[in-house]
């Protein structure tokens with residue numbers, strides 16, 4: 223059973239500045255919802271009940287988004303806008319939310335370690351807020367990974383093949399294929415130069431982790447970029463336990479840079495019946511030949 227998730231949201235989003243100067247990156251809108259909503263929704267649809275956000279001092283608006291707002295509630299009640307009241311109530315109650323702080327940006331591995339006390343001794347999901355995973359069959363990527371965890375009782379990371387040109391932007395795994403979408407991981411390396419990459423299977427932002435990772439992260443020295451890397455922690459975990467890689471076959475959207483975020487917003491809006499006709503009508507007027 224995986225009932226808890228960690229979502230690190232402490233970073234500035236320097237690749238989307240100046241938009242993220244005062245608006246936390248997780249709140250950048252994708253259609254009519256903040257990016258982070260879709261990540262939380264994937265976790266909840268996969269059975270997660272408790273979400274631990276790892277935040278920083280400029281991320282209070284993320285807490286506010288998932289908390290009740292009595293003043294707004296009164297305004298919507300006065301306008302008799304029950305549809306929006308219902309939507310907001312759903313967001314505020316879709317999971318139990320906890321918030322822990324990462325005081326200094328010491329890396330993704332360090333951010334995960336900050337959630338240790340909130341999570342306790344259970345296996346947990348880790349979802350990175352930049353990555354939105356679209357499953358054409360409606361079964362969330364994380365749900366599929368939890369299915370693997372339930373069978374194997376070992377950590378599971380999501381991967382996708384990437385072109386050679388992108389290999390150095392990701393954690394890359396080496397391993398043996400043991401099923402159509404399943405590999406057993408033998409090694410991992412964080413953002414290797416292409417010449418040193420053991421494959422083109424890139425880690426995308428979903429993990430199911432056994433709690434032993436916390437002890438390991440507490441002793442993991444800074445790695446690439448001078449940061450404590452989850453990938454390095456997972457390499458150490460490999461010496462103790464097997465790790466599996468679930469190859470995601472759906473569509474991944476990276477909202478971490480401006481073109482990626484704009485693309486994601488258009489793609490998600492086009493899937494919404496209330497927005498698609500108007501947006502399509504505009505897109506059809508564009509001369510995209512240039």
Ligand code: G1P
Pocket residue numbers: 330350353391392393394412413424425426427451452453
């Ligand atoms: C992180 C991980 C990396 C992974 C990537 C997926 O990197 O460290 O292993 O491939 O997320 O999005 P970041 O993009 O935060 O630098």
